[in-house]
Amino acid sequence: MLLEEHGLRDYDELAEKAKATSERFGEITDKQKALEARLVEIAALKKHIINYSKTKDTYAEYRKSGYSKKFFEEHREAITLCKAAKEAFSKIEGKLPKIKELNQEYSEVLQEKKKTYAEYRQAKQEMKDIQMAKYNVDLFLKFEEQKDQAEKQKTTEQTR
DSSP: OHHHHTTOOSHHHHHHHHHHHHHHHHHHHHHHHHHHHHHHHHHHHHHHHHHHHHHHHHHHHHHHTTSOHHHHHHTHHHHHHHHHHHHHHHTSOSSOOOHHHHHHHHHHHHHHHHHHHHHHHHHHHHHHHHHHHHHHHHHHHHHHHHHHHHHHHHHHHHHO
16 A cells, blocks of 8 residues: 555665655754754853853953962862863854854754654654565565475476
């Protein structure tokens, strides 16, 4: 029935459809992974911006103290967070985005991910259905081939 629903009449069409559905599923999976990675990047950048704004004054005092070891030990966490934020900022090309802009982008990427996830589920189910149909046809053809070989062998033995 699945083969009829998709208008597949011969094995080559079925094999091509199986390949195409598999490739489409792969593309959607890659897109999902890219969106997820971007969400992680945005969240990390927001965290660095917040940490920097909370610790920049402490870091400025640390610089004014002449990079005192005692001051560093007293404010290790704040100084470390500030340094990590600065390092993250140095990897950004251009102007540093504002938290509001990052929140907006995060929301947009999240919406795209949800939309893509619906496509992902549909493509996965279609791929599974087509792959199962191809597997069943392969089994049937293999069974028919073995049956034909057994009949030929029987015929050959009878003619001897």
